[in-house]
Amino acid sequence: MKSLSEIDTISKRASRSVGFSWGIAEEVGKNTRLLEMFGLPGIKNLNYYFKIYKKQKFQNISLISKSNISKIPYCPIITGVNFLDQINILKEYDEISFENIACPILLIPFLSRTSEIIGKKFFLRIDKNEFLLNFNQSIYSNYFNKEIWEKAEKLKIIFIENNDLFSENEWKEIYKLSEDIFVEETDELKQKTAGAGLTDND
Amino acid sequence: MNVELRDPKIIMKLSKLGSFHQSKLSFLRSFLNEFKDWNYSRDLFDLDENGYGRAVYSFSKNNRTYSLVCFSNKIKDEERSDRVIATKWDAAFALHDGIPTKKDIERLFDNVPKQEIGRMSYKELTLSRANKSMRIFEHVIESLSNGKQPDKLSLSKVGYLYRTTAVYGSGKFGLADRFRIKNRKEIYGPFRLEMMLVYLVRQFTFDQVNYIAKCKNPKNAVELDSNICRNLGIGNSTGLGMAPFIVNHPTLLNNWILARETSLKKIREIKIVKNPESNLFLSCLNKSLKNVKLWNSESDFQQKKINNLISDLEKFISFLQANFSFDTEYPFNEIYLWCEKKLSDECIEYIVSMMMEPFNEIVNPLIKKMSSEEEKHFSIPTNRNISDLKNILEDKYSEIIKIDFSKKERNQNFWFISKNKEEPRIGDRFLNKGSELEQPLAIARDIKKLYERILVQKNSLTIGKFLTDNNDLRHVVRRAFIIEKFPYSEIQDNTIDSTLMPIDMLRLKLSFFGAVKFDPRSDKWLRINMFQGAPLPHELKSFDEHWIYNSLN
Numbered sequence: 236m237k238s239l240s241e242i243d244t245i246s247k248r249a250s251r252s253v254g255f256s257w258g259i260a261e262e263v264g265k266n267t268r269l270l271e272m273f274g275l276p277g278i279k280n281l282n283y284y285f286k287i288y289k290k291q292k293f294q295n296i297s298l299i300s301k302s303n304i305s306k307i308p309y310c311p312i313i314t315g316v317n318f319l320d321q322i323n324i325l326k327e328y329d330e331i332s333f334e335n336i337a338c339p340i341l342l343i344p345f346l347s348r349t350s351e352i353i354g355k356k357f358f359l360r361i362d363k364n365e366f367l368l369n370f371n372q373s374i375y376s377n378y379f380n381k382e383i384w385e386k387a388e389k390l391k392i393i394f395i396e397n398n399d400l401f402s403e404n405e406w407k408e409i410y411k412l413s414e415d416i417f418v419e420e421t422d423e424l425k426q427k428t429a430g431a432g433l434t435d436n437d
Numbered sequence: 438m439n440v441e442l443r444d445p446k447i448i449m450k451l452s453k454l455g456s457f458h459q460s461k462l463s464f465l466r467s468f469l470n471e472f473k474d475w476n477y478s479r480d481l482f483d484l485d486e487n488g489y490g491r492a493v494y495s496f497s498k499n500n501r502t503y504s505l506v507c508f509s510n511k512i513k514d515e516e517r518s519d520r521v522i523a524t525k526w527d528a529a530f531a532l533h534d535g536i537p538t539k540k541d542i543e544r545l546f547d548n549v550p551k552q553e554i555g556r557m558s559y560k561e562l563t564l565s566r567a568n569k570s571m572r573i574f575e576h577v578i579e580s581l582s583n584g585k586q587p588d589k590l591s592l593s594k595v596g597y598l599y600r601t602t603a604v605y606g607s608g609k610f611g612l613a614d615r616f617r618i619k620n621r622k623e624i625y626g627p628f629r630l631e632m633m634l635v636y637l638v639r640q641f642t643f644d645q646v647n648y649i650a651k652c653k654n655p656k657n658a659v660e661l662d663s664n665i666c667r668n669l670g671i672g673n674s675t676g677l678g679m680a681p682f683i684v685n686h687p688t689l690l691n692n693w694i695l696a697r698e699t700s701l702k703k704i705r706e707i708k709i710v711k712n713p714e715s716n717l718f719l720s721c722l723n724k725s726l727k728n729v730k731l732w733n734s735e736s737d738f739q740q741k742k743i744n745n746l747i748s749d750l751e752k753f754i755s756f757l758q759a760n761f762s763f764d765t766e767y768p769f770n771e772i773y774l775w776c777e778k779k780l781s782d783e784c785i786e787y788i789v790s791m792m793m794e795p796f797n798e799i800v801n802p803l804i805k806k807m808s809s810e811e812e813k814h815f816s817i818p819t820n821r822n823i824s825d826l827k828n829i830l831e832d833k834y835s836e837i838i839k840i841d842f843s844k845k846e847r848n849q850n851f852w853f854i855s856k857n858k859e860e861p862r863i864g865d866r867f868l869n870k871g872s873e874l875e876q877p878l879a880i881a882r883d884i885k886k887l888y889e890r891i892l893v894q895k896n897s898l899t900i901g902k903f904l905t906d907n908n909d910l911r912h913v914v915r916r917a918f919i920i921e922k923f924p925y926s927e928i929q930d931n932t933i934d935s936t937l938m939p940i941d942m943l944r945l946k947l948s949f950f951g952a953v954k955f956d957p958r959s960d961k962w963l964r965i966n967m968f969q970g971a972p973l974p975h976e977l978k979s980f981d982e983h984w985i986y987n988s989l990n
Contacts, residue, residue, distance in 0.1 A: 236559065239616070240608025257877040258911020265815060297905050316908065320901035323820040352816060 243268040266344035273374045283383045284338040308337035315345025330393040339387040347371045358393040440705040442698045449929040455941025456782035460790035461800045463951030468632035477974040486652035488645045494637045504533045505637035519602045519674035526566035532634045557611040563634045567599040581650035584657040596966045598642040600672030639671045670969030676962040677861045680942040689809040691923035696803040703799045705770040714795035715763035721986040736957040749784035819901030823894045833920045837881045838888045849935035852878040881931040883913040
């Protein structure tokens, strides 16, 4: 088994060798490590993308907008780098969509890291597959394919507001249960066992 | 009194970093302190009469065991090489996490002797190989088998029986990634398991010579005297591989240097130094002079530094005897200020290391802060603007941005990785092929390039927008925002200059390992000694923690 450190180093060097700058290559190294750690086929997709990278044309998006459409497939690495760099503007949108993006798996770690940076979960739909990106701590998905994902027709990113996943009533109920470990207050306990004294100001 | 931390623009110069010495902060010393109450054991020793075979040594405590698995092999003299391009070694080692099963040992036997072309598993933590010192190995066996101890003078000239030629960790060749073990309390502090490997290898070398001598002459052979063993370490040959490491791990580098600088600052701020503390400092100083005099090097560059160190130390001792009293307030501050005025860097840094000896309460808490979670500082704050970046460059790299890179000499060298064994090297840009495949280690040049490029940008432009068209400099934009928070994260020198001495970069790292007797064999590689004078495993429960300054034979 290859270690994550080897995956990081080799991905970085390979990215540089196909022409990405050292700074971007560093990002790709960290990303591929993340993909493999989360159980997604990072090396397989990166290897495939670099095989076709010199033979085909890819769209290098510079400024990302709410809706991004291209006849030539978007490069997932340049798209990811710019998404990461422009997130302070992009976070003003509720959702962002792309049409026609190559090897979409390679975009996922950029989005996952961005989720951590802005402190919001992302819901990601790539064609029929769904991903929940949780602050770069985990990725929850219905995608179990370990093969090469050549291209996505439609990709949508939705920023999820930081809301509870439970109702106020459910919270009250469980809070009440948690109080059962407390000792009932009495005057004697108040007088003899409190550390702060009898009044707040003495 | 508040003493300022020393200025990174002075401390992080390569000539200064190349004058650093081991100290209480060094990893091999902190390793011994951490593992002194662990149980040491030799679990397997299965060698033939020539010393070839396998052995297992371990440290264990509670439910945790670390086991060194050793394989000793027969090789021809002409196959023995310290170069990283070698393919065979006298012995090879892996540190296994836990107690290895027979199956594990067989798996390791198939892989460990192959080193870089073998594969380790997540159950292995570090990997290494070593060659015998041909100068003394046979002499030691010959003497012991004849019932005599070997000649101490010959031993002191070499200082070790074996020399490691590489020690790998952190995920290399399939070894365990650091994330798997980083929360273990006993390995807080960098390179602790690498130090364990080297320490246990040292014991293997003693056991091996004793065993061969005994097989050779069962009736008359004697064991190597414990005092002699203690005064032998493990040698190490180090090439350029270490140099990229300190550039590629900026926050880790910062934490090492910051620990040293914080120690010095706090020691200088002590108003009253007690007698036992000053006596310990003076005792280390007096004892160490003999060790420095035993430090020999064939390198003119190093020999000159050693001679200066000896004469400076003598000057310093005279100053203490004639003009100084520890009854004065802030005595170590007085000492430091005198040293800065009167002594060379080599001696200043030697004394700085020695100042730490009496002050466990200052030094020990800092040891735990010497690791780094580098991933946490990887993201570039793209919401910041050009004005912020310009301020950082002008403040933190003020000397670097003055360098004139239009001059050939400032661009003379380039760092690259050779295809053979992926070894880092440095070449002459104007003589050697391959500069188009340069590694991103010319930080000073790229910082200067970045500075020139942002000068024509609007101050309010965000870093995110700037990067859209300037991703070729992304690696140094990242570094600039790192140095803003980590002042000692960057070498304040030009690492491609014609005057560069790469061994300064190696010496910096090796001093933090705890190496002594730096012996440069060229400007690109050097030999050192580790654990020379250190307690033997059976002495760990109670040992003099200032052992490094004890006089060697």
